[in-house]
Amino acid sequence: MPAIAETTCYNLSKFRATMKSFRVLDDNIMLRLNETNTHAEAACANFFNELVAAYQKRDASIKFCLETMDKNIAVKKEKLYQDPDDYTLKDSIMTDESKARI
Structure with missing residues (x-):
């Protein structure tokens, strides 16, 4: 189970902030390596x-959002098949597809 809610997948600023919080360890990797006793195998293994x-x-959260958005787009496309003149739905599909690409 990812550590992210479906609603976060559609809010790009919230999604980006969540991904940034997942990268904190990466962003401080040099500091953490300097603090880690590299001669202790257990400390290295823990890190x-x-x-x-x-x-x-991070990977599970990204995949979760992509799957969530793909399912939602598929549902909307099925509805569009029933009413091909629904331009609001077409716009919504295009918006969701753009968000998924980002």
Whole structure:
């Protein structure tokens, strides 16, 4: 289960802020490496496990949002198939597709 809500997927500024918070460990990697006793295998392994967990959390959240948006777009396209003249729905689909690409 990702650490992100469906509503966050559609709010680009909130999504970007969430991704930024997931990158805190990466942004401070040099500091953390300098603080870690690199001669202690356990300390290195612990730091590595933290990095892997952060990467997995970020990856799961991105995949979750892409899947969520793809499902929503598919539902909207099915509705559009029923009413091809619904221009509001067409605009909504285009907006969602743009957000998914970003």
